[in-house]
Amino acid sequence: FKGRTLAPRGGNSQGHVTSHMVRSALNVIGEKAEKADLPLFRQALASPYFTMSERDFEVFGKYGEWSDIPNIARASRSSGGSLLIPDVVVPVEVVARAILKIAGRRTREVLELELPDVVRRAMLKLLSKAAFSGLPDTALFRLFNETSDDVRRTAAIRAARDLSRRRCVQILDIYNTQATYYYNVMHWLDLAVSMPRALVDTVTFSHLSED
Known part of the structure; x- marks a missing residue:
């Protein structure tokens, strides 16, 4: 054979x-x-x-x-x-x-x-937390600007869950000054910087578990 x-x-x-x-x-x-x-x-x-x-x-x-x-x-x-x-x-x-x-x-x-x-x-x-959080900002912004809503949303949820609050703040400050940005990305980054860590973990886990 x-x-x-x-x-x-x-x-x-x-x-x-x-x-x-x-x-x-x-x-x-x-x-x-x-x-x-x-x-x-x-x-x-x-x-x-x-x-x-x-x-x-x-x-x-x-x-x-x-x-x-x-x-x-x-x-x-x-x-x-x-x-x-x-x-x-x-x-x-x-x-x-x-x-x-x-x-x-x-x-x-x-x-x-x-x-x-x-x-x-x-x-x-x-992706493991280490692999995702190890992505450079340029790669993250590329994902946040994807035309696919599903890809973009999943990347934003992973960012909210796996990146430090400080890094989310820095990314959000830059992202919302872009000529073109997406509200679903803003939503998840804003959640990460404004809500308690335990709540962020619960909400992101729930959404990532969805089919």
Whole structure:
């Protein structure tokens, strides 16, 4: 199997049967996958015949490379693209987690990639406090000016929760002087600088826990 291409041959019926067989084989390989197996999972990711599983993304998270990130993020088939396995659904958090593991300490760089908004929002929610608070102000302002309301709002909530009050004050002072700013960002930064820490923690936890 490892020496063959994963692309099914023949008509649709034969192709789907073959894809089911290959999907089963990848499930077995995924149990004890090694870096040498990564090309097989890349072929599956690129093929229109396969539905990706959570374990596939775990393999990418462990062995994947920077160049894999855009393809992983675009894996819309993670929501179930196989005619034979239509109910397989991989949460976007699984995809985001794989990307963050590949990125390692390159947090700022991975957040600046042109990835689907739903994936970037999930990445922001999954970032550790140290990783988020370690972002430079330039990266934070970039997030606060995102056109995606979901990405922008999630970044602002993380800032309110994870940045020090002093840093939030400094950022807010600069942000509200911009020619263009967003009220949802102002709202969360203002909450962080004006409300007791315990209340901020409770409110931000509640909103970040929302689907």
